[in-house]
Amino acid sequence: MTNQLITHIEQIQDSGTFSGTILVQKKDAVLANISYGYANRADRLLNHTGTRFGIASGCKIFTAVAICQLIEEGKLSADTKLHECLDVKFPHFDHNITVHQLLTHTSGVPDYFDEDAMGDFEQLWIDRPMYHMRTPQDFLPLFQHEQMKFAPGERFEYNNAGFILLGLIIEKISGMNYSDYVQSRIFEKAGMRDSGYFELDALPGGTATGYIDREDGTWRTNIYSLPAKGGPDGGAFVTAPDMIRFWDSLMNFKLLSQAMTMKLLTPHTEGEGDDYYGYGVWIGMKNKEIYKYHVMGYDPGICFHSAYYPETDITLAVCANISIGAYRMMMGIEDELGL
Secondary structure, three states: OHHHHHHHHHHHHHOOOOOOOEEEEEEOEEEEEEEEEEEEEOOOOEEEOOEEOOOHHHHHHHHHHHHHHHHHOOOOOOOOOOHOOOOOOOOOOOOEEHHHHHHHHOOOOOEEEEOOOOOOOOHOOOOHHHHOOOOOHHHHHHHOOOOOOOOOOOOOOOHHHHHHHHHHHHHHHHHHOHHHHHHHHHHHOOOOOOOOEOOOOOOOOEEOOOOOEEOOEEEOOOOOOOOOOEEEOOOOOEEHHHHHHHHHHHEEEEEOOOOHHHHOOHHHHHHOOOOOEEOOEEEEEEEOOEEEEEEEEEEEEEEEEEEEEOOOOOEEEEOOOOOOOOOHHHHHHHHHHOO
């Protein structure tokens, strides 16, 4: 099966221009570990297994784990109200918004990137330069004075601002800045030695540059397209092996108790398509049974998918430093493995 899977991946690559790393494991057995393209096109530095990739919204699950850790410590609960956690003024926010609703995209808070009103993520930085965006606090002016989108709990609507608020709650309760908390309480515990929240203007060695390809064949990097430093709603950098380690640690209750892990992985609300949503994680269901837990992230010059399939104990990470391609790779792997 391993040779067949690699052949299938290479066939997908033959018909495309994927740039990144694909890692598929079944328990400790590696089914596929293959990289394509350049981490740095100008210097022709190849992507490889140890390359760090941006994962955009794929790191919302780290924020969810952090919140669940604080719940386990008795420092808040899923029913705690937003206004009970933060001293920040939100003139138009409903006072009934809960932590649970923020975690499940059902809070109704205004988002700082409204895809219905704004088609290009880069438009955000016209009035507020991206190089100023380095902490969760920096995002507040983008949405804190806006009107609610709907009543809390009314429906699911994917929302980045809700996770910015969760990051601020983590900082307030823990007394640590968000990235330091995740580094010490999640990455280090999970053995994710090469992962972190790195600043785009101070990237460490071995980190892939994100590339935005134009239709005429030219390209540019994404350094002017994203916040200077990622945070609770997106922007961490991981290696593919580190992402496998994260799933292993989560599923073996190294980050949270079994009861709290199951709460995080519960389908709390119906999301988009056939997916449901837990706490910071998408949940795929077939015939009313969970077959996949997965996270994903898309930004200019970044696309990412990672999943754990409980029935087969297979984990995959598809990390890419281009804007599209990871989803197609993941679907091809699922088809070949019958997942």
